[in-house]
Amino acid sequence: GESVGLHLPTLSVQEGDNSIINCAYSNSASDYFIWYKQESGKGPQFIIDIRSNMDKRQGQRVTVLLNKTVKHLSLQIAATQPGDSAVYFCAEISYYGNNRLAFGKGNQVVVIP
Amino acid sequence: NAGVTQTPKFRVLKTGQSMTLLCAQDMNHEYMYWYRQDPGMGLRLIHYSVGEGTTAKGEVPDGYNVSRLKKQNFLLGLESAAPSQTSVYFCASSARALTEAFFGQGTRLTVV
Numbered sequence: 001g002e003s004v005g006l007h008l009p010t011l012s013v014q015e016g017d018n019s020i021i022n023c024a025y026s027n028s029a030s031d032y033f034i035w036y037k038q039e040s041g042k043g044p045q046f047i048i049d050i051r052s053n054m055d056k057r058q059g060q061r062v063t064v065l066l067n068k069t070v071k072h073l074s075l076q077i078a079a080t081q082p083g084d085s086a087v088y089f090c091a092e093i094s095y096y097g098n099n100r101l102a103f104g105k106g107n108q109v110v111v112i113p
Numbered sequence: 114n115a116g117v118t119q120t121p122k123f124r125v126l127k128t129g130q131s132m133t134l135l136c137a138q139d140m141n142h143e144y145m146y147w148y149r150q151d152p153g154m155g156l157r158l159i160h161y162s163v164g165e166g167t168t169a170k171g172e173v174p175d176g177y178n179v180s181r182l183k184k185q186n187f188l189l190g191l192e193s194a195a196p197s198q199t200s201v202y203f204c205a206s207s208a209r210a211l212t213e214a215f216f217g218q219g220t221r222l223t224v225v
Contacts, residue, residue, distance in 0.1 A: 032211040043216030105155040
C-alpha cells in the first residue's frame with residue numbers, strides 16, 4: 001500500500017545503536033514542540049514534548065534537544081530497537097500566534113536487525 | 114477508552130461527489146484538527162477548531178468545509194470532490210493549546 005515514508009530522508013541504523021533525528025523548525029515564536037512517531041497504516045503517536053523555556057528533556061530511551069538560536073530540534077533514541085522503525089515528525093505550535101500545530105515533513109528510520 | 118475515532122476508514126468517491134468525514138473524541142478536548150497526509154509531504158493542516166462553535170483555516174483549506182456544532186465532534190466536508198483530494202485524512206484533538214494532540218487512525222480517501 002501507499003507509504004507515508006516515500007521520498008523522505010531516511011536514517012538506517014543498526015539495532016542497538018543510538019539514533020539521532022533532526023528537525024529544523026520555521027517559527028522563532030513557537031512555544032511548544034512535539035515529536036511524533038508514525039508506523040505504517042497508523043496515525044501519529046506522541047513520543048515526547050518540550051517547551052521553549054527548556055533546552056533538553058528526557059523520557060524513556062528518548063531525549064529531545066532544543067536549540068532556539070538556530071531553530072533546531074533533535075530526537076535521540078537510545079539502543080534502537082526494530083519497533084522503532086517508523087516515520088518521525090516534529091511539530092511546533094505558537095500559543096500567541098495562530099494556535100496551529102504545524103508538522104515538519106518527517107524522517108524515516110529503518111532499524112537493521 | 115476510544116480516544117479519537119474517525120468514520121469512515123476508507124472511501125472511494127467519484128469526481129464531483131460530496132461527502133462528510135466524522136471525527137469524534139471522548140476526552141472532552143477543546144481543540145480539534147483535520148490534517149491531510151500525502152507521500153513525502155508530511156501532515157498539512159486543513160482546518161482546526163479551538164472550541165465548540167469555532168473553526169479556523171489551516172494551510173490548505175480550499176475545497177473543504179468544517180463544522181464544530183458539538184464539542185466532541187468535528188466534521189470535514191468535501192462539497193465537490195476532486196482527484197487532488199485523494200489523500201489520507203487524520204483528525205486530532207488536544208486539551209489545550211500547548212499540550213499533545215491525539216490522533217485518529219485515519220481515513221483513506223480516493224477520488225476517481
